Each structure stands twice: as structure tokens, then as C-alpha cells.
Amino acid sequence: MAEAMKYHSVFACPHCGLSFHETTSGVQCPNSHSFDRAREGYLNLLVAGRISAGTVSGDTPDSLAARRRFLSTGAYHPIAQAVADTIGDVDGAVLDIGCGEGSYLSHMRSPDQYGLDIAKRGVQMASKLLPDAQFVVGTAFRLPVLNESCDAVFSIFAPHSLEEFQRVLAPCGQWVTATPGAHHLHQMRPKRDENILERERRRDEPPAHATNAQRLQFDLDLTEESAQDLFSMTPLVWQTAADAAPVTHVSVDVWIASGFKS
Numbered sequence: 001m002a003e004a005m006k007y008h009s010v011f012a013c014p015h016c017g018l019s020f021h022e023t024t025s026g027v028q029c030p031n032s033h034s035f036d037r038a039r040e041g042y043l044n045l046l047v048a049g050r051i052s053a054g055t056v057s058g059d060t061p062d063s064l065a066a067r068r069r070f071l072s073t074g075a076y077h078p079i080a081q082a083v084a085d086t087i088g089d090v091d092g093a094v095l096d097i098g099c100g101e102g103s104y105l106s107h108m109r110s111p112d113q114y115g116l117d118i119a120k121r122g123v124q125m126a127s128k129l130l131p132d133a134q135f136v137v138g139t140a141f142r143l144p145v146l147n148e149s150c151d152a153v154f155s156i157f158a159p160h161s162l163e164e165f166q167r168v169l170a171p172c173g174q175w176v177t178a179t180p181g182a183h184h185l186h187q188m189r190p191k192r193d194e195n196i197l198e199r200e201r202r203r204d205e206p207p208a209h210a211t212n213a214q215r216l217q218f219d220l221d222l223t224e225e226s227a228q229d230l231f232s233m234t235p236l237v238w239q240t241a242a243d244a245a246p247v248t249h250v251s252v253d254v255w256i257a258s259g260f261k262s
């Protein structure tokens with residue numbers, strides 16, 4: 001008789017937080033909550049009703065396609081590289097929170113890779129890009145991830161919760177974030193939005209709670225196609241502003257912040 005398939009993963013039941021075992025169609029927790037595996041191999045662990053009505057469900061398919069095209073040009077390699085270098089060579093689990101279409105995770109050097117995003121289309125694309133990694137649809141603010149299961153977690157330009165980082169990190173585990181600095185893509189931004197200007201002033205300091213922070217700044221000269229793709233990846237509030245536009249010369253300004261399990 002075939003041995004029961006072990007489920008080696010950091011992912012946990014979104015209802016009760018317990019670990020899964022494999023079934024013929026997907027996974028199941030000890031309380032019989034079961035989840036089917038999608039054709040692409042990912043699990044949908046988003047629990048209905050947990051996301052409030054006004055919450056956006058992540059990037060649109062068009063925005064994700066633009067992101068894949070833009071990241072494929074290598075223009076943001078320094079950002080992915082800085083996060084990968086901060087994490088370093090990790091044997092254990094590395095989790096990308098807000099993984100989108102998976103390009104950033106492909107730069108990490110751990111053989112044990114996991115990704116989560118609230119956009120199902122992103123998780124589908126990521127599953128195809130990295131068939132050896134495990135992906136789920138889920139929320140960053142209540143991660144369907146076992147306590148103290150990850151050696152590193154990271155989040156690049158995506159919503160995240162430092163409390164959840166702490167919960168899922170193993171002892172000595174490290175978190176890393178990449179967040180926009182004050183001058184990030186300022187050439188593309190709406191010019192006269194007081195809220196944005198106020199956020200810019202606050203962003204001139206590294207994110208709170210970080211034990212290490214490094215500022216990454218460089219300029220990019222883009223093709224018109226890449227500029228349009230980059231613009232399509234940016235927050236919708238910019239895209240809909242009358243005076244915001246895709247331009248081919250932009251400044252990148254990013255904080256790479258990190259900290260450890262406390």
C-alpha cells in the first residue's frame with residue numbers, strides 16, 4: 001500500500017491554524033477543513049467573509065501582466081538583489097508575502113520557497129513561473145501560515161503586517177521589506193496631492209521597527225513600453241490623477257529594511 005503523502009509546507013488551515021496533510025484532491029487539516037489544489041498546483045486559502053467589502057482584492061490581471069513584462073526587463077533587479085542579499089543563503093523556508101506574479105521570489109537563494117498573494121491571477125502566474133515553489137491565495141494580515149515556520153519572510157512593495165512577520169518567523173528568523181522612499185518614481189506622480197506630499201515627508205526616514213535599513217537609489221531610462229508597464233504597476237490613485245503620466249526617465253528610491261524575530 002502506498003504511504004500517505006506527507007505535506008511539507010509552512011501553510012496552515014486558515015480556519016484553525018493547524019497543519020495540513022495531503023489528500024487525493026488537495027489538503028486537509030485535523031478538523032476536516034479541506035482545500036482543493038488548483039490545476040496550476042496552488043491552494044486557495046482565502047476564507048470568504050474575512051475580507052471586508054471595501055477591500056480591493058489585489059492587482060488586476062492587466063497590472064500583473066504589466067508587472068511581469070516590466071520585471072522581465074531587469075530594471076528592478078537591484079531591488080530583488082538587495083532583498084536576496086539581505087536574506088542570504090537560507091536552507092529553511094523563505095516566504096514572499098504579496099508575491100504577485102512571482103518574479104521577486106525567483107531571485108531568492110533558498111531551495112524551500114513559498115509565496116502568498118491575495119490576487120488569484122498573480123498566484124496562477126507565479127505557480128507556472130516557479131513550479132518547485134508552493135503558492136497560496138491568502139491575506140497578508142492573517143497569514144495562513146504555521147507559527148514559527150519560516151526562516152525568512154519578505155515583502156516587496158506589498159501590504160504586510162509586522163505582527164504576522166513575528167508570529168510566523170522561526171527563532172532567529174529574519175524579515176525584509178522593500179518600501180518606497182520619498183523620491184520614488186516622483187516623475188510619474190501626481191504633483192499637487194497634499195496627502196502624497198505628507199507621506200513623502202514621512203518616508204524620508206527608514207521604516208519603524210527595522211534593525212537595519214539601506215536606501216537604494218538609481219535612475220532608469222525606459223522605453224515607452226516599459227514606462228507604460230511601470231505606470232500600470234503603480235497605485236491606481238496615481239494612474240487616475242490628471243497630472244500623473246508614464247515618463248521614460250524615472251528615479252527609483254527604495255528602503256530595504258530588515259529585522260529579526262524578537
Ligand SMILES: [Zn+2]
Binds near residue numbers: 013014017029031
Ligand atoms: Zn482547520
